Amino acid sequence: MFNVNPIFAEPEANENLSNVGDDDILRQRFSQFQEQKLVEKFCRETHLLKIVEGTVASFIEDYRRIRTPEKLLTPLLLRLDFIYADLLTHAPSLLPLIVEEPLQFGLAVKYSVYGLVRDQLKVAGLKPIDIGQLHAQWRVVGLPYSPNLLFDPAANSLRLGLSLVQGILSAYTPTETLVLQSTWYCGSGCMRNALQTSATDAPLCPNCSRPMSEYQKLRVTETYRLLAILPSSCVQTPRSVDRIHRPTIVRLRAYAYTCDLKLGAKYLITGHFSGSTNYSFEACHLKSA
């Protein structure tokens, strides 16, 4: 939980490197800043800027129409497709980051998009929103099949970067609900708000310590399924004996796919390892293979 409207610290571009003692921390911060700049440049050169601008424009329009303070707490949901061919053309230097450090790339996307959102709100004369209101759902689309990128528990190869799972859909769970954001206010007149980005338990007011009440209409959810993906080899040699084929359990959120899920069909899934106890792979894109 965090309070709404904190001051958002951003690394400065012209920071003097020699003035800071801890070189490692600084180098890391500096490179994170460069990553964010690369993502921002990519957004500006592709269709992604239009998506961000359109979403912020409707946020502003909604606020101007209704003008209630809670309208400024509504979430901004953005689905951003990073097309592999566009990355090759506009930002080849981003590819190593995406492939080796997908979670860090996800953060760079969130922070750079937040910068774009904040700029547009400023132009409209509005205060910045909380970064927790921004849900930048990124997908890497069109990553070509490559054996080096395979995530293959059967071969004891669990890649940690962006990876591919290719195989047969052998089972999936019914859809389950994931809470992306719940928004809270203090009913005791404290004028305090809070956001939660995963839990739905009432937080305690930071001022009077009473449980807060939820703006039910502002809750944003998404569905997901868990998929069991068997390696294609177990279907190609169905008569092999003395062998257990263990599926990879993949979590597939609704934003990550648009095609139908058919049992027995073959899919290529882009995503990354997840340390969850329920599943081992988090998908960020699924397509028929």
Ligand SMILES: [Zn+2]
């Ligand atoms: Zn209170």
